Every structure is written in C-alpha cells, then in structure tokens.
Amino acid sequence: MKTLTILKPDDWHLHLREGPVLKNIIPFTSEYFGRAIVMPNTKIPITSIDSAISYKKTIVEALPGSSKFEPLMTMYLTDEADKRELISGFKNNVFFAAKLYPANATTNSSYGVKKIENLYEIFELMQDSGMPLLIHGEVTDTEVDVFDREEVFIDRELSPIAKRFPKLKIVLEHITTSYAVDFVQENNIGATITPHHLHINRNAMFFGGLNSDFYCLPVAKREKHRLALRKAATSGKECFFLGTDSAPHLRKWKAFCGCAGIFNSPVALESYLTVFEEENALDNFEKFSSLNGPKFYNVPPNKERIKLVSKPNKIVDFIDVFEQENIVGQIKPLHAGETLKWQVDGIVN
C-alpha cells in the first residue's frame, strides 16, 4: 500500500453556500483543508464588510466543534463597488481578496460587472495595497461561442489588465484551456485548477443524453485542453495551485434548470491524487495542494500534515442534505459510484 504524507492543503476556490447546504457540506472541506477562499456569489452577494462578517460568522457556526478551519472571505465586485469599503475591508483582514464576475457569466452573477474598465481605478488601489483580484475569466457576449469564452476573455479583458497593472496579484480561476495555461505562465499571474477539469472533457456533458452532472462554468473543453491542464497542475510550477470550485446544487435544481457547478469537496484530494499518480507526479502533489497557493498569497503553509493512502475508495452516489431530521435534498458528488484508488487516512501531527 502506497502512502503519502503532505502538509495540510488549502482550497483556494470554494463555494460554501448558505442554510442547510452549508451545514451539510462544510465538514467535507474543514476536515482536511486548513483554509479556503470562500466565493461571494451567495443569493444576495457579499458586497460589503458587514455582509462578509456576517457570512463568515454563519460559516464558523456551521463548522464541526473542534475545527480549526479558516474561511477566507472575498468581496463580490459590482459596477458600483465602493473602493473605500474594499480597501478598508482588506486592510482590516475582513476580505482576503476581491472576486470579479462578468455580469451573468455564471451562478448568481447577475450583479456582476458590466464594464470592466470602470473598475480600473479600483484595480489601481488593489495593486497598491497588495489585494488579490480573483477572476472568473469568461466573456458573456452571446455572439462568442461558449467554448471560446475563456480565450476571448483573456484577449479582450485580462491581457489589457495584466499589462496595465503589472504588480496586481491576479488569479485566473478554474482555467480550462491550454491558452490559459500559457497565458498564466507568460504573465506572472496565478491560476487555480479544479479536479473535474483534470478528469473530464466536453464529451462528458453529452454522455448518456444531455448530462447536467458535468455541466460547470467555464465548461470543460476538448481533450487537448484537459491534457494541457493535467500537465500544468502536475508540473509543480508555482503559478498553479489547488482550487476545487466545488459548487453544490441540490439535485432537484440541477435536474430542473441544469445549474452550472460540480460538487467535488467529498472527493477532491483523492480525485487530484488519481491524476498526479497517472501522470507519475506524486512528488509534486504537495506543491500543488499545500505550498504554491500559500507562496502566491504570501501566507505561511499549514503546519499539520495529512496522510493519504492508496486503497480502494468507493464514492457514494449521493450526499443527503438534512434540515434538522429531514432530508431536504441530495447532491451528487464528482466520481459518484466510481471506486478511486486513494483515500485520506487522517491528520498526522
């Protein structure tokens, strides 16, 4: 049996939601991750210091008793974003970063930014104060093919931002193309890579009929892009780090409206490890999961370690969501019904 002991990882891109979903899913992350950057796209987005403080309180209250997990909060940028609120929230350690959603790019992004240049003054202040800018990198122009939206965003929006603000700490989130892999390396920015984009290509969405289980945004692309992402993630390069983009939607809603998002937090580490093993890169796993992110964000790595073992790990078909004693829904995890080869054994001190 192979084992791997690494510093406790962090999840640099996570959706925790609210209410019963939050309470039911948070242990999957808090058990084995030290910190997570929490996305602000709640039903009413997190656009102020007060709402971030109150959301963080709800998250901390939902944690299992002895958890030391730290949620890192983000401010959702809008066309009306208040620069004083943003910078004061960052300087007072309420916000860890700001998140840019182009309007209507994804789940709960209708309050997002319509004209990105209008935020240039804010980017200048963020650059000066060292506040990271996290970007959902897709254009929403309906004339642009869904599969080209990341690449077009890089050319139209990201490239001018990176040129104009060379010291701004930018993370291109959940990258899906070889174009993004190249851009990140050439422009001194960071990128998160999800487990699902390392496992599936766009065919998955059409497997056995129209299959919303594999619908997320940005959508998975062609096989050549998946292969480029696997190479990037397993390379050990400092600009690539773990961000699951775990995005739970109750099955009834996913089936009904095909909401974008894949729930992977119950299997994230095992899922990534499968890829690192297949790519003969287990030696680089700790860099991707536990070292590159802290280095990019200038925070110390976690101190505890976790042990991972290679033994068969059957993934459940559904996770039940309870409200008090009642099941209010189910969420399908990534790899549902599959048997993965790795398992987390626990924390080692």
Ligand code: DOR
């Ligand atoms: O697939 C996604 N789901 N992509 C996102 O950008 C948002 C997320 C969600 O919140 O559901």
Ligand code: ZN
């Ligand atoms: Zn996300």
